[in-house]
């Protein structure tokens with residue numbers, strides 16, 4: 001079995017009496033993984049043979065009495081966070097890792113509380129767990145990494161970013177919560193056979209609150225060293241008497257509570273061979289009881305046997321050369337701080353964060369931003385903040401406290417934080433996390449055709465998670481000429497192991513318009529018009545979407561006015577190669593109605609793209625505000641075009657064209673048999689945009705009609721579908 005979900009119910013933890021009702025499809029996942037990866041079964045057989053061979057040379061009755069070789073193993077803790085509660089502190093990680101090591105050397109004080117029948121079976125794995133002091137690049141480390149990611153709230157294998165070589169370190173990731181696929185899991189681990197097959201996922205991943213909860217992580221490391229649950233290799237405790245291949249853990253149902261009846265459960269007795277008590281070992285770390293205190297001698301032996309086996313190169317972890325390479329036996333170095341800060345826009349009166357991730361505000365807004373020192377890697381003794389854009393620079397700052405600020409000058413705000421560490425000097429970080437918009441609006445008739453990087457710079461772009469999936473200027477495509485446009489880079493060009501984690505699912509990125517003055521429009525309708533061109537790498541319905549928001553309070557609050565998805569967004573189907581539109585037919589005119597409420601003298605619009613793991617690139621161009629639909633607005637600019645809108649129609653339609661210098665115009669409408677149903681001949685003003693209403697009553701029946709229009713020496717014929 002490769003992947004083990006450990007269902008550790010918080011309710012069971014606090015009361016000790018509540019049955020965990022959590023389920024997960026471990027068996028299905030396991031069977032699927034093994035089906036997809038036949039190599040897992042091969043490694044499993046190889047490891048089982050190696051363990052059997054090692055155990056045949058061990059006398060268990062002597063094991064507990066002899067001093068065996070101690071194995072030292074480097075570990076690394078990866079904090080995958082979005083600056084929430086999952087942002088684990090160094091000192092808490094040091095303390096947790098020390099406790100895990102205590103458990104793996106039978107030094108945990110609660111072994112004293114093991115019930116009498118099992119006292120003489122308590123095993124000592126004699127495996128020392130050390131946070132590494134040298135990283136894979138050879139640089140000094142405290143054995144901790146940080147990564148900001150949306151995947152912290154959608155955890156699973158894809159959240160296992162920044163993995164360190166699994167033959168040199170045991171990787172342990174912490175996240176905020178698991179994805180729906182792992183609902184109910186507190187943590188899960190990979191057995192050696194899975195780790196050998198998918199080395200980039202090898203290790204343990206768990207919810208941050210379980211780092212120091214009971215023995216959740218020692219339990220997971222037990223799986224990394226090939227231990228099963230005491231009732232067997234599934235996540236269904238309490239179903240049947242099961243066994244775990246370990247000779248001195250009695251067969252058991254497995255327990256999710258720790259009542260006397262659980263501790264002295266003899267439902268699986270008697271059993272053979274009678275090497276251990278008839279009572280279930282409910283206090284075993286590989287049970288779910290939340291009163292776990294011990295491994296057995298047999299489990300310690302099996303873990304040691306898995307560690308010295310070659311499967312997943314577990315036997316390299318403790319090698320002398322690896323201990324030197326990872327600095328596992330060296331004292332933790334005193335390193336300079338890694339400066340970091342988080343930003344939140346505003347706070348609710350009760351102190352909670354605004355859920356909205358939007359660092360966009362008008363100049364002179366009274367909304368404050370909250371800046372929080374998140375520096376790590378050293379004990380921070382002092383911090384100093386510097387802010388641009390007319391903000392106040394604090395003279396002294398509480399290192400743990402928050403700083404609030406607001407801004408008067410438009411443009412990107414540079415925030416600089418200097419963190420001073422304990423004995424190790426100061427380090428500085430500068431970022432531009434906030435955009436301050438000018439309150440001087442663009443006049444009516446605003447359009448943006450994105451013909452240069454300077455054009456694009458007028459629309460602030462936020463790549464919130466600083467990754468490859470983002471909005472950017474693209475110079476060699478566009479509508480109607482390839483003269484530049486905006487691209488959402490959704491195509492995932494990572495290859496090999498780089499592409500094994502960090503899926504775009506859950507990411508989103510924004511671009512914003514300047515303030516637009518919409519107050520002078522008197523038409524009943526007013527639209528955002530733009531052209532898009534999208535493709536996907538998916539062969540089924542693409543999951544991409546683009547949400548369009550507006551704000552009429554200077555970026556404080558945003559209201560969604562439209563969402564584009566499906567073929568409305570991805571209009572060019574599936575392409576496996578990276579997509580770029582090359583002809584006008586690949587672009588789609590989009591018309592988004594602006595509700596009257598949002599037509600103010602300073603209306604902002606925000607375009608938020610949500611990619612998926614099968615996204616291709618998406619293009620956006622020729623933005624304008626007008627009373628017309630996007631297609632009609634285009635006709636007004638192009639005298640040679642003629643359009644019927646709507647077409648198809650369930651009612652009447654409009655025949656739209658622009659006259660030239662010769663304004664003699666005639667048009668006829670014929671039905672499918674060629675019979676003329678409408679005829680018109682007239683003199684119009686020259687160089688004028690014309691919309692001719694053609695009533696539904698013109699068409700006797702639903703069906704196809706042919707419209708022929710002659711103007712300025714040219715004749716245009718179009719089909720009209722009446723439904």
Ligand SMILES: [Zn+2]
Nearest residue numbers: 004005006219
């Ligand atoms: Zn487990």
